[in-house]
Amino acid sequence: MRRIPVIIALSSLTFLANAQSQKIQFNGTARGDIESSWLPKSDTSSLNQKIKGNALVDLIMDIKPSENIKIKTDLRFSNPMGGFWGQGAAIQLRHISLKGVASKFFKYRFGDIDLKMTPYTLFNNYGDLSTNESEIFRKTREINEEENYNFGNYWHQQGADLAFRLGFDKLIQSADFSGFVVRNRSVTNNVLPDRLHAGGNAQVNINEKSFIGFNYINLFDLPKTVNDTSVEKFQNSVMTANFNFDFKKLYVFGEGGFSNEQFVDKTKIKTIDITGNFFEVGLGKKLLKNDLSIEATFRRVSDDFYSAGAQTRRLNYATPQVLSLVANNSYTRDAGIFDIVKDASIYNPTITPQLMQYSLLFNHVTPYGKATPNRTGFDLEVAYKDSAERYASNLSTQLLQDTRGEGTTQLRNYALINWNGTLAFDKIYSLKKTLSLNAGIQYAKSQRDGQSLIKDVDLATQAIDAGAVIELIPRFDLLLGTKLIFAKGTEYVDVRNDYNQITGFTQTTINGTQMLHAVSLRYRFTDNVIFSIQGSTFQYKDKADSEKDYTINQIYMLFNMKF
Amino acid sequence: MNVMKQIFVIILLAAAALGCKKETPVGPDLLNIYGPFAIKDSLSVENINGVDFSANETVKFKGDWSNVTSWKITITGKSSGAVKTITGKTKTLDTLLSIWDGSSDCIFFRKEECNVQLSFSEHPNTMNCNIKINGVHDYYKDGILLKDFEGTTAPEFWGGNSNCKIDSTNKVPQGNKYFHMEGKEPGNAYWIGSFPPITAQQLFGTSTTHFPFNDKDTSTTYVNFFVRGYGYPDTYVNIQEKEDDNNDGITDTTEDSYSKRYLVTGTEWTKVSIPLSELTHDNAFGNHKKEISKITTIYIMLFSAGTARDKIGCDIDFFIITKGKPL
Numbered sequence: 020m021r022r023i024p025v026i027i028a029l030s031s032l033t034f035l036a037n038a039q040s041q042k043i044q045f046n047g048t049a050r051g052d053i054e055s056s057w058l059p060k061s062d063t064s065s066l067n068q069k070i071k072g073n074a075l076v077d078l079i080m081d082i083k084p085s086e087n088i089k090i091k092t093d094l095r096f097s098n099p100m101g102g103f104w105g106q107g108a109a110i111q112l113r114h115i116s117l118k119g120v121a122s123k124f125f126k127y128r129f130g131d132i133d134l135k136m137t138p139y140t141l142f143n144n145y146g147d148l149s150t151n152e153s154e155i156f157r158k159t160r161e162i163n164e165e166e167n168y169n170f171g172n173y174w175h176q177q178g179a180d181l182a183f184r185l186g187f188d189k190l191i192q193s194a195d196f197s198g199f200v201v202r203n204r205s206v207t208n209n210v211l212p213d214r215l216h217a218g219g220n221a222q223v224n225i226n227e228k229s230f231i232g233f234n235y236i237n238l239f240d241l242p243k244t245v246n247d248t249s250v251e252k253f254q255n256s257v258m259t260a261n262f263n264f265d266f267k268k269l270y271v272f273g274e275g276g277f278s279n280e281q282f283v284d285k286t287k288i289k290t291i292d293i294t295g296n297f298f299e300v301g302l303g304k305k306l307l308k309n310d311l312s313i314e315a316t317f318r319r320v321s322d323d324f325y326s327a328g329a330q331t332r333r334l335n336y337a338t339p340q341v342l343s344l345v346a347n348n349s350y351t352r353d354a355g356i357f358d359i360v361k362d363a364s365i366y367n368p369t370i371t372p373q374l375m376q377y378s379l380l381f382n383h384v385t386p387y388g389k390a391t392p393n394r395t396g397f398d399l400e401v402a403y404k405d406s407a408e409r410y411a412s413n414l415s416t417q418l419l420q421d422t423r424g425e426g427t428t429q430l431r432n433y434a435l436i437n438w439n440g441t442l443a444f445d446k447i448y449s450l451k452k453t454l455s456l457n458a459g460i461q462y463a464k465s466q467r468d469g470q471s472l473i474k475d476v477d478l479a480t481q482a483i484d485a486g487a488v489i490e491l492i493p494r495f496d497l498l499l500g501t502k503l504i505f506a507k508g509t510e511y512v513d514v515r516n517d518y519n520q521i522t523g524f525t526q527t528t529i530n531g532t533q534m535l536h537a538v539s540l541r542y543r544f545t546d547n548v549i550f551s552i553q554g555s556t557f558q559y560k561d562k563a564d565s566e567k568d569y570t571i572n573q574i575y576m577l578f579n580m581k582f
Numbered sequence: 583m584n585v586m587k588q589i590f591v592i593i594l595l596a597a598a599a600l601g602c603k604k605e606t607p608v609g610p611d612l613l614n615i616y617g618p619f620a621i622k623d624s625l626s627v628e629n630i631n632g633v634d635f636s637a638n639e640t641v642k643f644k645g646d647w648s649n650v651t652s653w654k655i656t657i658t659g660k661s662s663g664a665v666k667t668i669t670g671k672t673k674t675l676d677t678l679l680s681i682w683d684g685s686s687d688c689i690f691f692r693k694e695e696c697n698v699q700l701s702f703s704e705h706p707n708t709m710n711c712n713i714k715i716n717g718v719h720d721y722y723k724d725g726i727l728l729k730d731f732e733g734t735t736a737p738e739f740w741g742g743n744s745n746c747k748i749d750s751t752n753k754v755p756q757g758n759k760y761f762h763m764e765g766k767e768p769g770n771a772y773w774i775g776s777f778p779p780i781t782a783q784q785l786f787g788t789s790t791t792h793f794p795f796n797d798k799d800t801s802t803t804y805v806n807f808f809v810r811g812y813g814y815p816d817t818y819v820n821i822q823e824k825e826d827d828n829n830d831g832i833t834d835t836t837e838d839s840y841s842k843r844y845l846v847t848g849t850e851w852t853k854v855s856i857p858l859s860e861l862t863h864d865n866a867f868g869n870h871k872k873e874i875s876k877i878t879t880i881y882i883m884l885f886s887a888g889t890a891r892d893k894i895g896c897d898i899d900f901f902i903i904t905k906g907k908p909l
Contacts, residue, residue: 323608426607428606523610
């Protein structure tokens with residue numbers, strides 16, 4: 020984020036406004052929100068209420084100085100609640116990028132760019148418990164994800180990329196080539212060198228849906244950016260090949276590759292050199308005029324497969340921003356479902372080679388997505404969505420196992436089952452007003468026999484989502500939602516060093532619940548302009564120690580406009 | 583289509599076969615950390631006839647158990663009350679960690695019988711054995727002795743009151759005697775009493791005017807002593823050094839003086855180590871440049887905070903300057 024003087028920004032806006040034509044287009048978002056969170060009176064924690072709010076306008080300019088060049092900027096004007104007459108106000112340049120086509124052949128981008136490759140090379144996995152979410156929570160999460168430029172599975176980075184395509188008359192249809200380089204870290208304190216992330220992809224397109232691809236990505240240090248004699252260098256590279264063959268209704272796909280993590284120390288000795296591997300192969304079929312799809316895959320990811328771009332988590336569970344000290348000042352709480360839905364600061368913008376901490380309650384089976392190391396097994400996904408969007412249902416079942424024992428020869432067995440469904444009653448019964456229900460459940464279990472020598476691994480968590488959208492009068496909606504987590508059992512959490520090597524284990528036993536209930540009234544002025552007021556309550560219960568229980572209540576008002 | 587299905591099945595079977603390869607576990611053995619705890623080999627010492635620390639002998643402890651776990655060895659002198667604590671996190675005492683060189687946490691051991699106890703923070707098991715000290719470490723060799731109070735006559739002490747004396751009634755950190763000093767603060771006096779100046783010439787001969795210190799070692803040259811309070815507020819032990827700025831062999835009032843006041847709070851013996859780098863300039867004269875190579879004189883004083891008090895006092899013993907590390 021960059022701050023620029025107000026006067027220059029406003030002058031620029033005036034100039035551009037006068038020059039507005041098809042070369043310059045404005046769109047953006049305006050938003051005002053107020054949030055008040057508090058602990059119940061029975062909780063004597065010293066900080067038991069937090070109020071915050073903001074008014075902001077994101078002005079997005081798409082500038083087209085010529086036919087082949089586009090510049091996009093996102094200028095934010097914001098004013099925190101209570102900052103009268105500009106006190107605390109800020110102008111930030113949140114995004115600037117330039118893209119174009121050179122010689123009618125090369126596509127290029129500079130600046131803030133969104134990048135994605137495959138789930139094993141460069142992939143921003145969705146946040147925990149986001150797939151089954153009801154609308155009342157999903158809308159808040161969408162705002163937080165937009166705040167952090169998390170669109171789909173793309174990583175928002177700063178750098179440049181280039182792509183071009185070659186067309187062919189015989190054998191293959193075309194070949195796509197792309198490459199990028201972004202800056203992952205700047206020189207820090209003249210000790211840590213610059214770190215770049217670079218990669219490329221070559222894809223041979225046999226036809227519209229069938230291809231063979233090759234991918235390479237590398238996260239590496241530039242030691243000379245510290246001083247001329249520095250040689251310390253970290254590097255994490257991944258090389259894969261992938262394919263997809265489509266036979267009308269049936270398709271076969273797969274990917275396989277290797278990773279390498281290296282560290283060269285001050286004496287030029289390679290003290291770390293870890294090589295890992297993975298492969299995935301799958302089969303899919305579409306039925307019922309593509310309304311029903313079934314996919315079955317088998318994958319094996321070795322315990323030493325490290326891929327920073329694919330394993331970095333979207334959410335970073337640091338100390339929560341809102342009311343972190345609870346239960347009569349007795350402890351600082353961990354992030355819960357309240358925070359992953361509502362807290363924008365929990366999002367992680369930086370790709371990191373160290374495997375990040377995750378919560379055992381949310382998903383301990385695949386915390387790093389498909390690229391989670393030390394997993395092998397089957398995955399079956401069945402998705403149905405009728406063309407009239409009356410009902411939809413998704414079922415995903417993963418049965419996995421460790422590829423290598425951790426601290427023991429015994430292997431863990433895992434199960435991760437996800438189901439969600441939506442019923443649009445208004446479309447089923449041709450009602451004039453919106454009436455839809457959604458529900459979802461995630462069941463995650465890990466199990467390992469301790470052979471009566473150590474405690475068994477037997478952790479099971481259930482996450483339940485349910486919600487409804489009821490249009491009471493035209494454009495005036497009632498939204499209801501609940502999110503529940505039940506967790507019980509024992510697991511051994513890996514303790515890893517900076518190179519992801521396991522150096523120890525922490526035995527953790529959990530027995531508790533988290534419950535988030537919310538109700539909201541929303542008025543839709545138009546499809547792009549809404550006002551809502553939401554009340555929610557979050558309860559945390561620790562069945563092993565009731566003194567750790569706490570409750571957080573919240574009122575949240577939001578005005579959001581897209582233009 | 584059938585060919586493709588067959589190829590897919592072959593790929594899956596190959597994958598399954600590759601996936602079945604057994605590998606050694608990764609990470610430390612869980613049994614060592616979380617397995618059932620059992621003592622394999624009880625606590626014992628190799629020195630069954632005792633140990634002579636004066637001959638640079640050491641004590642090696644032995645013991646084995648099933649898990650990597652936190653342990654603590656506590657050695658207590660049965661007549662001196664001296665204590666030495668050794669801690670570690672291993673599954674055996676057969677490590678460099680569990681060797682005792684005769685040092686203590688505070689007051690020194692004597693030629694005495696000692697009790698040794700091994701305990702675990704995460705398990706209730708404890709084990710005991712005994713070790714006899716036949717010879718003690720010669721601490722006089724560790725540095726430059728300033729005061730040890732072992733003489734037959736009481737040392738000269740300026741100021742104070744009539745209760746200033748040699749004593750041995752209540753645990754002695756080193757040797758057989760310590761010194762009790764006390765006095766009254768009438769208000770704004772600060773200085774309650776002190777020993778006469780200790781000069782380099784007294785310790786090293788008339789031709790040596792400076793203490794044998796190096797300026798580059800200021801932060802690793804320590805004044806060490808034992809002190810025990812009586813709960814009297816505002817009791818300070820003041821260490822002062824005077825420097826010969828102009829190198830003429832004598833120190834006068836126009837030259838640098840540095841000091842540090844140590845507040846006495848505990849009512850049990852405490853071992854204090856003050857690096858000379860912590861002494862601060864305390865007069866208006868001199869070149870204001872700490873040069874420990876030019877120290878000619880050291881003072882040991884009893885000080886107060888200036889507030890009127892009926893009694894200021896403490897016990898002290900074994901003042902010694904060490905180089906490189908604290909006592």
